Amino acid sequence: MRGQICGVIVIVAILDPLHTDAIARAETVMDPIRTIACLAFPDVMSLDVTGPLQVFASANVERQRQGLPASYALQLLGPDVGPVKTSAGFSLVAERAWREVDPGDLDTLLIAGGQGVDVQRRDQALLDWLRLAETKVRRLGSICSGALVLAAAGLLQGRLATTHWADVDALCQHADIEVQGDRLHTFAPDGCDGDAHVFTSAGVTAGIDLALALVEADLGRPTALAVARRLVLYLRRPGGQAQFSPLLHTDPVRTPRLAALLDWIPAHLGDDLSLDRLAAQAHMSPRSLSRAFADELGLTPGKYVERVRLEAARGLLLDAQASIATVARLTGFGHPENLRRTFHKHLSVSPQEYAERFGRSPRERG
Known part of the structure; x- marks a missing residue:
């Protein structure tokens, strides 16, 4: 859709340069909103959900400061519509049940992590839905131990992957995954040293690093940098997650x-x-x-x-x-x-x- 609109603009601008500004404004208005969905479940890590979604919400605010329309529509998915109790004890409210969502309506789907991951990675209906989603969404990613759900669905085979440092060994149990435990995330818009379609992020706040990288790929470095400044974050955090984890586990x-x-x-x-x-x-x-x-x-x-x-x-x-x-x-x-x-x-x-x-x-x- 985006490419078709741009093509029309080029042709009309050549025919009538006086209308270029008006058409550019029309393109801005017609620019499709990307739907970003995050999958939550009982005992989810609250920051895995709210951290990345806040980055996209802040990108909308930065766009509005520039007189531009919002770029993202945010959705929280759950097993059912209604409250989803987090591991922190409070609840988030899922707007939609994942099983009722056509993944083709989503641009980006993120799978959160947390204590409830073990139940989710054994839910065959969810794993089947994620396999379907992988074929329909532009981007499919995980936050923290959510990588274990993607691995259980077989969606990380042949790919680079990371997760919370405490779950690296569990991720290594899956065959044909190149686990890189010190990476903050494995998203790479150019497909080099990572993946632009299916990707993972490390522990908890690394989901925020991932979200900033996605915003930068979508809207450019200036907008991503403005979001990072507003949220008092590094656009690219120095070092990997090894600086937070013990290097030795000798028994x-x-x-x-x-x-x-x-x-x-x-x-x-x-x-x-x-x-x-x-x-x-x-x-x-x-x-x-x-x-x-x-x-x-x-x-x-x-x-x-x-x-x-x-x-x-x-x-x-x-x-x-x-x-x-x-x-x-x-x-x-x-x-x-x-x-x-x-x-x-x-x-x-x-x-x-x-x-x-x-x-x-x-x-x-x-």
Whole structure:
């Protein structure tokens, strides 16, 4: 429809340039409104719903400030029309039941996440409806653990995907999905390093990052930037979600050969933790130790030590009691530059940025 209108405008403008302004105004009026729907369900995470929808609503406000019509119509879908209780205890009101909606009437469909996801991913009627929706909507995406619903419907096979860092392992259980746990979202309007049709976002507020990217693709960077400024957000947040999540999940029960060594390493971060030193401490040969790390942790000893040191550095920076140089020395990085490089490699932010963003304030330190 949009292309047909534009084509008529070009032809008439050539025939009668004096009418160009009036026709441009007519095009603006006739520009179709994109219907953005978000699917909610009992025990949904409230911010997964309200955060992204507020971004689209704010885009409408910015358009109106410019004397332009709204670009988006927002809908909340639920299992039934009426209240949908969130995991926060209050309810949102679904205007329509998803089963009564023709997905062809929607431009973009977003699936929220939350504690109720496990029930939704077993609802065959919902999964069938989502498979139908994928063939009809321009864009289909998920917020947070909503990715698990798309995965259950088989809609993420062969695609990049992310989700809340705590649900990455669950998403990895689905075959043929390239899970990228540190991504904030996998929407890519050009189809490079992501997908313009089916996409996912990481934990909770990453849905807002996704919505800003969708607005930018629809309405351009100036409008998206105006929305970000109005909502006091980054248009593109620095770093991925790894800066919020623990990097190590070691279970001593599952690592019997390494349990004693893994307990010993954090107390000796400033020592020589070379492969030979670790092997001697574990009473194993370097080759056997490397094999044990690969089998039980999926890491080399060196990479494991680096991550333990990084976790320790994060803890000290959060406590805000030591300088970056002191943190680097205490955690075995030696020079601050080594610490900076490791932070950028794993968290995509500098130690200084991490401390400013997450560290305790002087008042909190008491």
